Amino acid sequence: MxxxxxxxxxxxxxxxxxxxxxxxxxxxxxxxxxxxxxxxxxxxxxxxxxxxxxxxxxxxxxxxxxxxxxxxxxxxxxxxxxxxxxxxxxxxxxxxxxxxxxxxxxxxxxxxxxxxxxxxxxxxxxxxxxxxxxxxxxxxxLKSQESKIDQALEDAKKTAKVIGHEVGSNVKEMVSGVAAAAASSEGDKKDD
Structure with missing residues:
Protein backbone atom coordinates (compact mmCIF):
# COMPACT_ATOMS: atom_id res chain seq x y z
CA MET A 1 0.00 0.00 0.00
CA LEU A 142 8.44 7.16 -51.76
CA LYS A 143 11.80 7.71 -53.44
CA SER A 144 11.05 4.96 -55.97
CA GLN A 145 7.63 6.49 -56.70
CA GLU A 146 8.78 10.12 -56.68
CA SER A 147 8.50 10.68 -60.44
CA LYS A 148 5.02 9.12 -60.55
CA ILE A 149 3.89 11.25 -57.61
CA ASP A 150 5.31 14.39 -59.23
CA GLN A 151 3.54 13.53 -62.52
CA ALA A 152 0.24 12.87 -60.72
CA LEU A 153 0.52 16.22 -58.93
CA GLU A 154 1.30 18.01 -62.19
CA ASP A 155 -1.68 16.34 -63.89
CA ALA A 156 -3.92 17.30 -60.97
CA LYS A 157 -2.68 20.89 -61.20
CA LYS A 158 -3.45 21.03 -64.95
CA THR A 159 -6.87 19.47 -64.42
CA ALA A 160 -7.68 21.91 -61.62
CA LYS A 161 -6.62 24.81 -63.85
CA VAL A 162 -8.88 23.60 -66.69
CA ILE A 163 -11.81 23.05 -64.33
CA GLY A 164 -11.26 26.47 -62.75
CA HIS A 165 -11.23 28.10 -66.19
CA GLU A 166 -14.42 26.25 -67.23
CA VAL A 167 -16.21 27.13 -64.00
CA GLY A 168 -15.13 30.76 -64.36
CA SER A 169 -16.43 30.86 -67.95
CA ASN A 170 -19.72 29.26 -66.93
CA VAL A 171 -20.17 31.69 -64.06
CA LYS A 172 -19.38 34.61 -66.37
CA GLU A 173 -21.97 33.39 -68.91
CA MET A 174 -24.53 32.86 -66.16
CA VAL A 175 -23.97 36.34 -64.73
CA SER A 176 -24.22 37.85 -68.21
CA GLY A 177 -27.47 35.96 -68.80
CA VAL A 178 -28.92 37.07 -65.48
CA ALA A 179 -27.85 40.67 -66.14
CA ALA A 180 -29.40 40.57 -69.62
CA ALA A 181 -32.62 39.10 -68.22
CA ALA A 182 -32.70 41.76 -65.51
CA ALA A 183 -32.11 44.52 -68.06
CA SER A 184 -34.83 43.10 -70.30
CA SER A 185 -37.21 42.92 -67.33
CA GLU A 186 -36.44 46.57 -66.46
CA GLY A 187 -37.09 47.60 -70.06
CA ASP A 188 -40.43 45.79 -70.05
CA LYS A 189 -41.48 47.55 -66.81
CA LYS A 190 -40.63 51.00 -68.25
CA ASP A 191 -42.68 50.33 -71.36
CA ASP A 192 -45.76 49.58 -69.22
Missing amino acids: DQIKNQLQQFRQKLDGIEPLEKAEQATNVPKEYLTIVGTLVLFSLIFFSIGAGSMTSIVGFIYPAYKSLLAIESKVRGDDTQWLIYWVVYCFFSIIELFADMILYWIPFYYAFKLAFLLWCMLPQTRGATFLYEAFLKDF
Missing part, protein backbone atom coordinates in the same frame (compact mmCIF):
# COMPACT_ATOMS: atom_id res chain seq x y z
CA ASP A 2 2.91 2.33 0.75
CA GLN A 3 4.28 1.68 -2.73
CA ILE A 4 1.00 2.82 -4.29
CA LYS A 5 0.99 5.96 -2.13
CA ASN A 6 4.57 6.69 -3.19
CA GLN A 7 3.66 6.23 -6.87
CA LEU A 8 0.66 8.54 -6.49
CA GLN A 9 2.82 11.14 -4.73
CA GLN A 10 5.40 11.02 -7.54
CA PHE A 11 2.60 11.29 -10.11
CA ARG A 12 1.15 14.28 -8.22
CA GLN A 13 4.54 16.02 -8.31
CA LYS A 14 4.70 15.54 -12.09
CA LEU A 15 1.25 17.11 -12.39
CA ASP A 16 2.20 20.16 -10.31
CA GLY A 17 2.09 23.35 -12.29
CA ILE A 18 -0.55 22.20 -14.78
CA GLU A 19 -3.05 25.00 -14.27
CA PRO A 20 -6.23 23.30 -15.61
CA LEU A 21 -5.64 20.38 -13.23
CA GLU A 22 -5.03 22.77 -10.33
CA LYS A 23 -8.35 24.52 -11.06
CA ALA A 24 -10.21 21.21 -11.44
CA GLU A 25 -8.77 20.02 -8.12
CA GLN A 26 -9.89 23.18 -6.36
CA ALA A 27 -13.36 23.08 -7.93
CA THR A 28 -14.04 19.41 -7.17
CA ASN A 29 -11.93 18.84 -4.03
CA VAL A 30 -10.66 15.67 -5.72
CA PRO A 31 -6.86 15.24 -5.93
CA LYS A 32 -5.54 15.98 -9.42
CA GLU A 33 -3.81 12.61 -9.67
CA TYR A 34 -7.18 10.88 -9.25
CA LEU A 35 -8.81 13.20 -11.76
CA THR A 36 -6.08 12.40 -14.28
CA ILE A 37 -6.29 8.65 -13.71
CA VAL A 38 -10.11 8.61 -13.98
CA GLY A 39 -10.02 10.86 -17.06
CA THR A 40 -7.49 8.59 -18.73
CA LEU A 41 -9.54 5.49 -17.90
CA VAL A 42 -12.70 7.11 -19.27
CA LEU A 43 -10.86 8.12 -22.45
CA PHE A 44 -9.47 4.64 -23.00
CA SER A 45 -12.84 3.06 -22.17
CA LEU A 46 -14.55 5.22 -24.77
CA ILE A 47 -11.94 4.26 -27.33
CA PHE A 48 -11.95 0.59 -26.33
CA PHE A 49 -15.72 0.34 -26.68
CA SER A 50 -15.71 2.50 -29.85
CA ILE A 51 -17.88 5.29 -28.44
CA GLY A 52 -16.72 8.28 -30.46
CA ALA A 53 -13.46 6.42 -30.95
CA GLY A 54 -12.85 7.53 -34.51
CA SER A 55 -12.99 11.20 -33.59
CA MET A 56 -11.11 10.63 -30.36
CA THR A 57 -8.18 8.84 -32.01
CA SER A 58 -8.01 11.43 -34.77
CA ILE A 59 -7.86 14.19 -32.17
CA VAL A 60 -5.14 12.40 -30.20
CA GLY A 61 -3.22 11.72 -33.42
CA PHE A 62 -3.45 15.37 -34.40
CA ILE A 63 -3.52 17.71 -31.38
CA TYR A 64 -0.33 16.71 -29.53
CA PRO A 65 1.76 16.34 -32.72
CA ALA A 66 0.48 19.67 -34.05
CA TYR A 67 1.41 21.38 -30.79
CA LYS A 68 4.86 19.74 -30.74
CA SER A 69 5.35 20.68 -34.40
CA LEU A 70 4.67 24.33 -33.58
CA LEU A 71 7.18 24.17 -30.75
CA ALA A 72 9.70 22.52 -33.08
CA ILE A 73 9.26 25.28 -35.65
CA GLU A 74 10.02 27.91 -33.02
CA SER A 75 13.03 26.12 -31.52
CA LYS A 76 16.59 26.47 -32.75
CA VAL A 77 17.16 22.70 -32.68
CA ARG A 78 16.59 21.08 -36.09
CA GLY A 79 16.37 17.43 -34.99
CA ASP A 80 12.87 17.86 -33.61
CA ASP A 81 11.70 19.45 -36.88
CA THR A 82 12.75 16.34 -38.75
CA GLN A 83 11.05 14.06 -36.24
CA TRP A 84 7.71 15.85 -36.60
CA LEU A 85 7.94 16.13 -40.38
CA ILE A 86 8.49 12.38 -40.51
CA TYR A 87 5.51 11.88 -38.17
CA TRP A 88 3.28 13.90 -40.51
CA VAL A 89 4.43 11.90 -43.55
CA VAL A 90 3.62 8.64 -41.74
CA TYR A 91 0.31 10.04 -40.42
CA CYS A 92 -0.76 11.12 -43.92
CA PHE A 93 0.27 7.81 -45.44
CA PHE A 94 -1.64 5.94 -42.72
CA SER A 95 -4.70 8.17 -43.24
CA ILE A 96 -4.72 7.48 -46.98
CA ILE A 97 -4.50 3.73 -46.42
CA GLU A 98 -7.22 3.96 -43.79
CA LEU A 99 -9.45 5.90 -46.21
CA PHE A 100 -9.36 3.11 -48.79
CA ALA A 101 -9.53 0.24 -46.28
CA ASP A 102 -12.33 1.76 -44.20
CA MET A 103 -14.89 -0.93 -45.00
CA ILE A 104 -12.50 -3.70 -43.94
CA LEU A 105 -11.23 -1.89 -40.85
CA TYR A 106 -14.79 -1.38 -39.61
CA TRP A 107 -15.04 -5.11 -38.91
CA ILE A 108 -11.80 -5.41 -36.92
CA PRO A 109 -12.63 -5.61 -33.20
CA PHE A 110 -11.00 -2.90 -31.10
CA TYR A 111 -9.61 -1.24 -34.22
CA TYR A 112 -9.59 2.20 -32.63
CA ALA A 113 -7.75 0.95 -29.58
CA PHE A 114 -5.07 -0.46 -31.92
CA LYS A 115 -5.07 2.76 -33.93
CA LEU A 116 -4.57 4.83 -30.79
CA ALA A 117 -1.71 2.61 -29.67
CA PHE A 118 -0.16 2.85 -33.14
CA LEU A 119 -0.44 6.65 -33.23
CA LEU A 120 1.03 6.96 -29.74
CA TRP A 121 3.89 4.67 -30.76
CA CYS A 122 4.48 6.83 -33.82
CA MET A 123 4.38 10.18 -32.06
CA LEU A 124 6.09 9.65 -28.74
CA PRO A 125 9.73 10.78 -28.70
CA GLN A 126 10.63 7.80 -26.50
CA THR A 127 9.59 5.28 -29.18
CA ARG A 128 10.18 7.24 -32.40
CA GLY A 129 7.90 4.82 -34.22
CA ALA A 130 7.28 7.18 -37.13
CA THR A 131 11.01 7.50 -37.74
CA PHE A 132 11.37 3.72 -37.69
CA LEU A 133 8.53 3.25 -40.22
CA TYR A 134 9.87 5.98 -42.45
CA GLU A 135 13.42 4.67 -42.47
CA ALA A 136 12.43 1.01 -42.79
CA PHE A 137 9.63 1.24 -45.36
CA LEU A 138 8.38 4.59 -46.57
CA LYS A 139 11.62 6.30 -47.52
CA ASP A 140 12.57 3.78 -50.21
CA PHE A 141 8.98 3.42 -51.44
Whole structure:
Protein backbone atom coordinates (compact mmCIF):
# COMPACT_ATOMS: atom_id res chain seq x y z
CA MET A 1 0.00 0.00 0.00
CA ASP A 2 2.91 2.33 0.75
CA GLN A 3 4.28 1.68 -2.73
CA ILE A 4 1.00 2.82 -4.29
CA LYS A 5 0.99 5.96 -2.13
CA ASN A 6 4.57 6.69 -3.19
CA GLN A 7 3.66 6.23 -6.87
CA LEU A 8 0.66 8.54 -6.49
CA GLN A 9 2.82 11.14 -4.73
CA GLN A 10 5.40 11.02 -7.54
CA PHE A 11 2.60 11.29 -10.11
CA ARG A 12 1.15 14.28 -8.22
CA GLN A 13 4.54 16.02 -8.31
CA LYS A 14 4.70 15.54 -12.09
CA LEU A 15 1.25 17.11 -12.39
CA ASP A 16 2.20 20.16 -10.31
CA GLY A 17 2.09 23.35 -12.29
CA ILE A 18 -0.55 22.20 -14.78
CA GLU A 19 -3.05 25.00 -14.27
CA PRO A 20 -6.23 23.30 -15.61
CA LEU A 21 -5.64 20.38 -13.23
CA GLU A 22 -5.03 22.77 -10.33
CA LYS A 23 -8.35 24.52 -11.06
CA ALA A 24 -10.21 21.21 -11.44
CA GLU A 25 -8.77 20.02 -8.12
CA GLN A 26 -9.89 23.18 -6.36
CA ALA A 27 -13.36 23.08 -7.93
CA THR A 28 -14.04 19.41 -7.17
CA ASN A 29 -11.93 18.84 -4.03
CA VAL A 30 -10.66 15.67 -5.72
CA PRO A 31 -6.86 15.24 -5.93
CA LYS A 32 -5.54 15.98 -9.42
CA GLU A 33 -3.81 12.61 -9.67
CA TYR A 34 -7.18 10.88 -9.25
CA LEU A 35 -8.81 13.20 -11.76
CA THR A 36 -6.08 12.40 -14.28
CA ILE A 37 -6.29 8.65 -13.71
CA VAL A 38 -10.11 8.61 -13.98
CA GLY A 39 -10.02 10.86 -17.06
CA THR A 40 -7.49 8.59 -18.73
CA LEU A 41 -9.54 5.49 -17.90
CA VAL A 42 -12.70 7.11 -19.27
CA LEU A 43 -10.86 8.12 -22.45
CA PHE A 44 -9.47 4.64 -23.00
CA SER A 45 -12.84 3.06 -22.17
CA LEU A 46 -14.55 5.22 -24.77
CA ILE A 47 -11.94 4.26 -27.33
CA PHE A 48 -11.95 0.59 -26.33
CA PHE A 49 -15.72 0.34 -26.68
CA SER A 50 -15.71 2.50 -29.85
CA ILE A 51 -17.88 5.29 -28.44
CA GLY A 52 -16.72 8.28 -30.46
CA ALA A 53 -13.46 6.42 -30.95
CA GLY A 54 -12.85 7.53 -34.51
CA SER A 55 -12.99 11.20 -33.59
CA MET A 56 -11.11 10.63 -30.36
CA THR A 57 -8.18 8.84 -32.01
CA SER A 58 -8.01 11.43 -34.77
CA ILE A 59 -7.86 14.19 -32.17
CA VAL A 60 -5.14 12.40 -30.20
CA GLY A 61 -3.22 11.72 -33.42
CA PHE A 62 -3.45 15.37 -34.40
CA ILE A 63 -3.52 17.71 -31.38
CA TYR A 64 -0.33 16.71 -29.53
CA PRO A 65 1.76 16.34 -32.72
CA ALA A 66 0.48 19.67 -34.05
CA TYR A 67 1.41 21.38 -30.79
CA LYS A 68 4.86 19.74 -30.74
CA SER A 69 5.35 20.68 -34.40
CA LEU A 70 4.67 24.33 -33.58
CA LEU A 71 7.18 24.17 -30.75
CA ALA A 72 9.70 22.52 -33.08
CA ILE A 73 9.26 25.28 -35.65
CA GLU A 74 10.02 27.91 -33.02
CA SER A 75 13.03 26.12 -31.52
CA LYS A 76 16.59 26.47 -32.75
CA VAL A 77 17.16 22.70 -32.68
CA ARG A 78 16.59 21.08 -36.09
CA GLY A 79 16.37 17.43 -34.99
CA ASP A 80 12.87 17.86 -33.61
CA ASP A 81 11.70 19.45 -36.88
CA THR A 82 12.75 16.34 -38.75
CA GLN A 83 11.05 14.06 -36.24
CA TRP A 84 7.71 15.85 -36.60
CA LEU A 85 7.94 16.13 -40.38
CA ILE A 86 8.49 12.38 -40.51
CA TYR A 87 5.51 11.88 -38.17
CA TRP A 88 3.28 13.90 -40.51
CA VAL A 89 4.43 11.90 -43.55
CA VAL A 90 3.62 8.64 -41.74
CA TYR A 91 0.31 10.04 -40.42
CA CYS A 92 -0.76 11.12 -43.92
CA PHE A 93 0.27 7.81 -45.44
CA PHE A 94 -1.64 5.94 -42.72
CA SER A 95 -4.70 8.17 -43.24
CA ILE A 96 -4.72 7.48 -46.98
CA ILE A 97 -4.50 3.73 -46.42
CA GLU A 98 -7.22 3.96 -43.79
CA LEU A 99 -9.45 5.90 -46.21
CA PHE A 100 -9.36 3.11 -48.79
CA ALA A 101 -9.53 0.24 -46.28
CA ASP A 102 -12.33 1.76 -44.20
CA MET A 103 -14.89 -0.93 -45.00
CA ILE A 104 -12.50 -3.70 -43.94
CA LEU A 105 -11.23 -1.89 -40.85
CA TYR A 106 -14.79 -1.38 -39.61
CA TRP A 107 -15.04 -5.11 -38.91
CA ILE A 108 -11.80 -5.41 -36.92
CA PRO A 109 -12.63 -5.61 -33.20
CA PHE A 110 -11.00 -2.90 -31.10
CA TYR A 111 -9.61 -1.24 -34.22
CA TYR A 112 -9.59 2.20 -32.63
CA ALA A 113 -7.75 0.95 -29.58
CA PHE A 114 -5.07 -0.46 -31.92
CA LYS A 115 -5.07 2.76 -33.93
CA LEU A 116 -4.57 4.83 -30.79
CA ALA A 117 -1.71 2.61 -29.67
CA PHE A 118 -0.16 2.85 -33.14
CA LEU A 119 -0.44 6.65 -33.23
CA LEU A 120 1.03 6.96 -29.74
CA TRP A 121 3.89 4.67 -30.76
CA CYS A 122 4.48 6.83 -33.82
CA MET A 123 4.38 10.18 -32.06
CA LEU A 124 6.09 9.65 -28.74
CA PRO A 125 9.73 10.78 -28.70
CA GLN A 126 10.63 7.80 -26.50
CA THR A 127 9.59 5.28 -29.18
CA ARG A 128 10.18 7.24 -32.40
CA GLY A 129 7.90 4.82 -34.22
CA ALA A 130 7.28 7.18 -37.13
CA THR A 131 11.01 7.50 -37.74
CA PHE A 132 11.37 3.72 -37.69
CA LEU A 133 8.53 3.25 -40.22
CA TYR A 134 9.87 5.98 -42.45
CA GLU A 135 13.42 4.67 -42.47
CA ALA A 136 12.43 1.01 -42.79
CA PHE A 137 9.63 1.24 -45.36
CA LEU A 138 8.38 4.59 -46.57
CA LYS A 139 11.62 6.30 -47.52
CA ASP A 140 12.57 3.78 -50.21
CA PHE A 141 8.98 3.42 -51.44
CA LEU A 142 8.44 7.16 -51.76
CA LYS A 143 11.80 7.71 -53.44
CA SER A 144 11.05 4.96 -55.97
CA GLN A 145 7.63 6.49 -56.70
CA GLU A 146 8.78 10.12 -56.68
CA SER A 147 8.50 10.68 -60.44
CA LYS A 148 5.02 9.12 -60.55
CA ILE A 149 3.89 11.25 -57.61
CA ASP A 150 5.31 14.39 -59.23
CA GLN A 151 3.54 13.53 -62.52
CA ALA A 152 0.24 12.87 -60.72
CA LEU A 153 0.52 16.22 -58.93
CA GLU A 154 1.30 18.01 -62.19
CA ASP A 155 -1.68 16.34 -63.89
CA ALA A 156 -3.92 17.30 -60.97
CA LYS A 157 -2.68 20.89 -61.20
CA LYS A 158 -3.45 21.03 -64.95
CA THR A 159 -6.87 19.47 -64.42
CA ALA A 160 -7.68 21.91 -61.62
CA LYS A 161 -6.62 24.81 -63.85
CA VAL A 162 -8.88 23.60 -66.69
CA ILE A 163 -11.81 23.05 -64.33
CA GLY A 164 -11.26 26.47 -62.75
CA HIS A 165 -11.23 28.10 -66.19
CA GLU A 166 -14.42 26.25 -67.23
CA VAL A 167 -16.21 27.13 -64.00
CA GLY A 168 -15.13 30.76 -64.36
CA SER A 169 -16.43 30.86 -67.95
CA ASN A 170 -19.72 29.26 -66.93
CA VAL A 171 -20.17 31.69 -64.06
CA LYS A 172 -19.38 34.61 -66.37
CA GLU A 173 -21.97 33.39 -68.91
CA MET A 174 -24.53 32.86 -66.16
CA VAL A 175 -23.97 36.34 -64.73
CA SER A 176 -24.22 37.85 -68.21
CA GLY A 177 -27.47 35.96 -68.80
CA VAL A 178 -28.92 37.07 -65.48
CA ALA A 179 -27.85 40.67 -66.14
CA ALA A 180 -29.40 40.57 -69.62
CA ALA A 181 -32.62 39.10 -68.22
CA ALA A 182 -32.70 41.76 -65.51
CA ALA A 183 -32.11 44.52 -68.06
CA SER A 184 -34.83 43.10 -70.30
CA SER A 185 -37.21 42.92 -67.33
CA GLU A 186 -36.44 46.57 -66.46
CA GLY A 187 -37.09 47.60 -70.06
CA ASP A 188 -40.43 45.79 -70.05
CA LYS A 189 -41.48 47.55 -66.81
CA LYS A 190 -40.63 51.00 -68.25
CA ASP A 191 -42.68 50.33 -71.36
CA ASP A 192 -45.76 49.58 -69.22
